[in-house]
Amino acid sequence: MLKLKRYLKPFLGGVLLAAVLLLGQALCDLNLPNLMSDIVNVGIQQHGVEHAAPQAITPTGEKLIRLYMPEGNDTGDPYYYVFDNWYRTVSVFRIDKNGKDLADTYKDPDIWIHAAVAEAASAKLDQSAIDDAFANASWALLLHMQDIAKASGQDMTGGDNSQLMTGIDITRLYQLLPMLEQFPQEQRDIYIEAARDADPMLKEKAGITFASAFMEEAGVNIDGLQTNYILKTGGIMLLIALMGGVATVLVGLICARISAGVAKHLRRDVFGKVTSFSNAEFDKFSTASLITRSTNDVTQIQMFLMIGIRMLIYAPMMAGGGIFMALSKSASMAWIIAAAVVLLLGIIMIVLAVAMPKFKRMQKLVDRLNLVSRENLSGLMVIRAFGTREHETARFAEANEDLTRNSLFINRVFVVVMPIIMLIMNAVTLLVVWVGAHQIEQSQMQIGDMLAFMQYAMQVIFSFMMMSMMLIFIPRASVAAERIDEVLRSEPSVTDPEQPKAFADTSGLVEFNRVSFRYGGAEEDALHDISFTARPGQTTAIIGPTGSGKSTVASLLMRFYDVTGGEIRVDGLDIREISSHDLRQRIGFVPQKGELLSGTVASNLKYGRPDADDADMAAGAAVAQAADFIGEMEGGFDADISQGGTNVSGGQKQRLSIARALVKKPEIFIFDDSFSALDFKTDRALRAALKAYTGESTVILVAQRVSTIMNADQIIVLEDGAVAGIGTHAELLERCPQYYEIASSQLTPAELSGQGGNSHE
Numbered sequence: 001m002l003k004l005k006r007y008l009k010p011f012l013g014g015v016l017l018a019a020v021l022l023l024g025q026a027l028c029d030l031n032l033p034n035l036m037s038d039i040v041n042v043g044i045q046q047h048g049v050e051h052a053a054p055q056a057i058t059p060t061g062e063k064l065i066r067l068y069m070p071e072g073n074d075t076g077d078p079y080y081y082v083f084d085n086w087y088r089t090v091s092v093f094r095i096d097k098n099g100k101d102l103a104d105t106y107k108d109p110d111i112w113i114h115a116a117v118a119e120a121a122s123a124k125l126d127q128s129a130i131d132d133a134f135a136n137a138s139w140a141l142l143l144h145m146q147d148i149a150k151a152s153g154q155d156m157t158g159g160d161n162s163q164l165m166t167g168i169d170i171t172r173l174y175q176l177l178p179m180l181e182q183f184p185q186e187q188r189d190i191y192i193e194a195a196r197d198a199d200p201m202l203k204e205k206a207g208i209t210f211a212s213a214f215m216e217e218a219g220v221n222i223d224g225l226q227t228n229y230i231l232k233t234g235g236i237m238l239l240i241a242l243m244g245g246v247a248t249v250l251v252g253l254i255c256a257r258i259s260a261g262v263a264k265h266l267r268r269d270v271f272g273k274v275t276s277f278s279n280a281e282f283d284k285f286s287t288a289s290l291i292t293r294s295t296n297d298v299t300q301i302q303m304f305l306m307i308g309i310r311m312l313i314y315a316p317m318m319a320g321g322g323i324f325m326a327l328s329k330s331a332s333m334a335w336i337i338a339a340a341v342v343l344l345l346g347i348i349m350i351v352l353a354v355a356m357p358k359f360k361r362m363q364k365l366v367d368r369l370n371l372v373s374r375e376n377l378s379g380l381m382v383i384r385a386f387g388t389r390e391h392e393t394a395r396f397a398e399a400n401e402d403l404t405r406n407s408l409f410i411n412r413v414f415v416v417v418m419p420i421i422m423l424i425m426n427a428v429t430l431l432v433v434w435v436g437a438h439q440i441e442q443s444q445m446q447i448g449d450m451l452a453f454m455q456y457a458m459q460v461i462f463s464f465m466m467m468s469m470m471l472i473f474i475p476r477a478s479v480a481a482e483r484i485d486e487v488l489r490s491e492p493s494v495t496d497p498e499q500p501k502a503f504a505d506t507s508g509l510v511e512f513n514r515v516s517f518r519y520g521g522a523e524e525d526a527l528h529d530i531s532f533t534a535r536p537g538q539t540t541a542i543i544g545p546t547g548s549g550k551s552t553v554a555s556l557l558m559r560f561y562d563v564t565g566g567e568i569r570v571d572g573l574d575i576r577e578i579s580s581h582d583l584r585q586r587i588g589f590v591p592q593k594g595e596l597l598s599g600t601v602a603s604n605l606k607y608g609r610p611d612a613d614d615a616d617m618a619a620g621a622a623v624a625q626a627a628d629f630i631g632e633m634e635g636g637f638d639a640d641i642s643q644g645g646t647n648v649s650g651g652q653k654q655r656l657s658i659a660r661a662l663v664k665k666p667e668i669f670i671f672d673d674s675f676s677a678l679d680f681k682t683d684r685a686l687r688a689a690l691k692a693y694t695g696e697s698t699v700i701l702v703a704q705r706v707s708t709i710m711n712a713d714q715i716i717v718l719e720d721g722a723v724a725g726i727g728t729h730a731e732l733l734e735r736c737p738q739y740y741e742i743a744s745s746q747l748t749p750a751e752l753s754g755q756g757g758n759s760h761e
Contacts, residue, residue: 007262007265007266008258008262010261010265011257011258011261011262014254014257014258015258015309017254018251018254018255018258018309018310018313019313021247021250021251021254022247022251022310022313022314022317023317024243024244024247025244025247025248025251025314026314026317026318026321027321028240028241028243028244028247029244029318029459030318030321030322030325030456030459031240032237032240032241032244032455033325033451033452033455033456033459034325034452035233035236035237035240036237036448036451036452036455037329037446037448037449037451037452038233038448039230039233039234039237039448040446040447040448040451041446041447041448041449042229042233042448043226043229043230043233044226044230044448045446045447045448046208046212047212047222047223047225047226048222048225048226048227048228048229048230049208049211049212049215049222049225050208050229051130051131051134051207051208051211052130052131052132052134052135052138052203052204052206052207052208052210052211053130053131053133053134053207053211054134054210054211054212054214054215054218055211055215055220056214056215056218056219056220057214057215057218058214058217058218060174060177061170061174061214061217061218063177064141064173064174064177064180065134065137065138065141065210065214066137067141067180067181067188068136068137068138068140068141068144068188068191068192068195069133069137069192070189070192131204131207132203134207134210134211135200135203135204135206135207135208136192136195136196136203136207137192137195137207138203138206138207138209138210138211139195139198139202139203139206139207140188140191140192140194140195141173141191141210142206142210143191143194143195144180144183144188144191145173145176148176168209168210168212168213170213170214170216170217171217199443199444201443201444201445201446202443205443251310251314252310255305255306255307255309255310256306258305258309259301259302259303259305259306259309260302262301262302262305263298263299263301263302266298266301266484267294267298269488270290270293270294270298270484270487270488271294273487273488273490274290274294274487276492277490277492278492278493278494278559278560278561278562279555279560279561280492280493280494280519280520280561281490281492281493283519283520284490285487285490286367286371287374288367288370288371288373288374288375289367289370289371290487291370291374292366292367292370293480293483293484293487294484294487296366296480297480297481297483297484298480298484300476300477300480301477301480301481301484303473303477304473304474304476304477307470307473308470308473308474308477311466311467311469311470312467312470314463314466315463315464315466315467315470316463316467318459318460318462318463319459319460319463319464319467322456322457322459322460322463323337323456323460325452325456326453326456326457326460329445329449329450329452329453329456330436330439330445330449330450330453332439332444333432333435333436333439333453336428336431336432336435336457337428337457337460337461340424340425340427340428340457340460340461341460341461341464343424344421344424344461344464344465344468345464345468347417347420347421347424348417348465348468348469348471351413351414351417352471354413355409355410355413356475358406358409358410359410359475359476359479361406362403362406362407362410362476362479365399365402365403365406366403368399368402368403369396369399369400369403371399372392372395372396372399373396376392376395376396421465424461425458425461425462428457428458428461429454429457429458432450432453432454432457433450433454436449436450436453436454437450493520493561493562494559494560494561494562494580496579496580496581497576497577497578497579500577500578500579500582501573501577501578502578502582503570503571503573503578503582503586504571504572505571505572506571506586506667507536507571507667507696507698508536508570508571508586508666508667508668508696508697508698509533509534509535509536509569509570509571509572509698510533510534510540510557510568510569510570510668510698510700511532511533511534511568511569511570512530512531512532512533512553512566512568513531513566513567513568513569514529514530514531514565514566514567515527515529515530515531515556515563515565515566515567515568516528516529516530516563516564516565516566517549517552517556517561517563517564517565518564519561524721525564525721526549526552526721527549527552527553527556527721527722528721528722529565529566529722529723530549530553530566530718530721530722530723531566531723532714532716532723532726534668534698534699534700534714535698535713536667536696536697536698537695537696537697537698538698538699538713538714539691539694539699539700539701539711539712539713539714540698540699540700540701540712540713540714540715540716541700541701541702541703541708541709541712541714541715541716542700542701542702542703542715542716542718543702543703543704543706543709543715543716543717543718543739543742544717544718544719544724544738544742545719545742546704548718548719548720548721549718549721550672550673550702550718551592551672551673551702552721553700553702553718554589554670554672554700554702556568557570557575557587557668557670557700558583558584558587558589558670559575559576559580559583559584562576570583570586570668571667585666586666586667586668587666587667587668587669587670588608588661588662588664588665588666588668588669588670589661589670589672590654590657590658590660590661590669590670590671590672590674591657591672591674592672592673592674592676594645594650594653594654594656594657594674594677595644595645595657596641596644596645596648596653596656596657597641597643598641598642598643598644599640599641600635600637600638600639600640600641601630601633601636601637601638601639601641601656602617602637602638603641604641604656604660605617605620605621605637605656605659605660605663606663607660608660608661608663608664608666609663609664609665612663612664614637616663616665617637617659617663619662619663619693620659620660620662620663621659622689623658623659623662623686623689623690623693624655624656624658624659624662624686625655625678625682625685625686625689626652626655626656626658626659629648629652629655641656650677651677651678651679651682653677654674654675654676654677654678655678655682655686657674658671658674658686662693665697666697667697667698668697668698668699668700669694669697669698669699669700670700670702671699671700671701671702671703672702673702673703673704674702675687675703675705675708676703676704676705680707683705683707683708684707687708687711705746706729706742706743706746706747707746707747709729710729710743711729712728712729713728714726714727714728715727715728715729715732715739717732717736717738717739717742719738724736724738724739725738725739729743733752740752
């Protein structure tokens with residue numbers, strides 16, 4: 001994947017924006033369980049009372065709780081400092097933080113004065129310090145009351161420590177205030193010191209319970225406070241959920257644009273690279289493989305980026321954040337998450353070891369299936385003609401079965417893995433409930449915290465699962481990236497010079513000077529020491545037995561391959577010194593197999609010369625003997641041509657290919673056995689019209705029919721990749737045995753002797 005990282009550079013801004021949005025989404029998702037915990041703990045269990053310091057308190061309540069605050073400003077005791085500052089603001093504050101006169105809320109002046117004290121405390125001092133001071137005093141008071149109750153056999157607190165949430169009987173405590181005031185300070189200090197070492201959670205519960213009792217006794221609407229807290233917190237949860245949803249949608253959109261953009265650039269570059277390949281590169285990569293690499297492989301990378309950008313950024317954030325938040329709720333249950341993660345990673349590692357080879361093999365199997373499919377579709381006529389349908393069906397079935405077995409194996413692995421993962425997650429849920437219930441019973445944990453811990457545990461496990469699953473998708477995307485990179489790194493064996501030369505002459509003179517050529521991996525030359533000159537205004541024909549190198553000569557002149565020895569010159573310039581585009585612009589090439597592109601007759605004829613007009617197309621079609629059947633087609637020149645020209649016959653396809661080269665009007669024509677699909681009558685008529693049409697252009701005619709080339713100005717006879725003879729038809733009959741042998745196999749004795757003409761004509 002790193003080999004293709006350059007394709008992500010244009011989208012780095014989008015990746016960074018997606019990372020920021022994913023961070024926001026993670027923060028939203030991590031805060032929702034915490035807010036849910038607050039609704040359960042504060043909104044339901046604590047009736048909406050958030051702090052151990054009461055928002056309002058009567059003078060009697062203030063007098064009661066002050067008994068269990070440390071005395072003496074000179075002691076430096078933090079609790080005394082907090083409470084003393086809280087108490088000294090009585091005469092300063094009357095307005096609450098919202099700007100509302102507290103006297104409008106609390107009709108009793110004493111009550112609103114003490115409410116102002118609470119507002120001042122929260123404004124002047126750290127809220128946690130205030131809460132800590134009140135919680136410590138509340139716990140000290142509770143301890144003292146329990147000892148009094150044990151001594152007197154009365155229950156004045158409404159329950160023991162485990163029943164703190166049931167409430168405090170504040171009225172009965174007020175009745176005992178005179179008795180409590182009679183205790184010496186030294187005795188109360190014992191409870192104050194004992195409270196310092198008590199469990200902070202228990203002290204906080206006690207403080208909130210006392211605060212709730214003080215506020216209710218002072219006239220605060222506790223039920224309204226609870227409702228408001230739940231609605232406020234619930235509204236915050238809805239807002240956070242909405243923000244997380246918006247971030248999710250935006251990240252999905254950004255990831256889609258990034259992945260689609262990278263795929264677009266990959267397809268563009270692969271296509272551009274493939275179109276620059278010479279025939280040597282096409283010999284290395286099969287057509288089916290190149291199609292798979294530019295489609296299926298690119299799609300694999302696109303899918304990986306679509307999912308991977310989100311998972312590889314979001315999952316680690318959620319894992320780290322979930323662990324931190326879970327530990328903040330209960331560090332003692334961290335072992336549950338650790339055990340689940342270790343077990344999950346162990347299972348994923350086993351899956352990777354088993355399934356990884358199958359993932360790596362997937363693309364090769366897709367290649368094979370595409371190859372067989374393409375061969376069957378392109379060679380359907382041959383398959384039917386030879387009655388080998390069952391054989392080809394078996395070939396396809398074998399390739400299809402291999403791919404199916406590979407896919408089914410991977411699917412079976414996941415079918416087994418997913419229930420195991422769900423079992424782990426459900427087991428973690430049960431374990432959290434089991435351990436958490438015991439801690440709740442011992443007042444070491446609140447119900448909301450247990451529920452939040454459970455959700456954080458699920459988030460952590462799910463995050464590790466997502467990261468582990470990405471390790472399964474990475475290998476297939478990596479294989480696809482390597483296959484694409486292999487194409488992109490392949491340097492064409494035929495390349496243009498850095499500073500190509502320009503043609504000074506436009507005559508079309510072609511010179512082969514001691515040209516030799518050997519195909520890659522071959523042990524012998526396909527052509528050896530070939531020399532000839534093809535002049536403008538003349539027809540140079542090339543003939544020879546099958547495998548003699550006739551088509552190789554045409555391919556070298558088109559520079560589909562580069563010569564391995566000697567040189568080829570066009571108008572005095574070595575074709576390796578000019579750009580391939582300039583060279584091919586001067587050549588009208590008609591290959592052995594006529595290839596048409598999807599479109600219309602006109603779009604095919606004007607393919608080499610887009611500015612050609614109707615007269616040019618009509619002239620080219622007439623010379624190519626294609627005008628009659630074009631006129632019979634529905635739409636004429638606007639008639640549709642299907643992909644590959646499958647809706648026209650072989651002879652019609654070949655004549656349209658010839659017409660396409662003629663409409664281009666180049667300086668050089670190359671006909672590579674282009675008349676083989678024509679009958680003798682059409683062949684004769686085409687050659688007769690061709691001489692007048694080509695005029696001063698250089699014509700190179702590769703053929704196997706002697707009748708097609710016998711009137712050429714120059715005939716080159718090839719045998720075993722070497723020149724066996726050069727001359728006219730009559731000259732070669734006299735002094736070239738190879739040509740005579742070819743001619744005698746096609747012509748009658750009378751035609752060979754020059755009597756009776758050409759019977760084929």
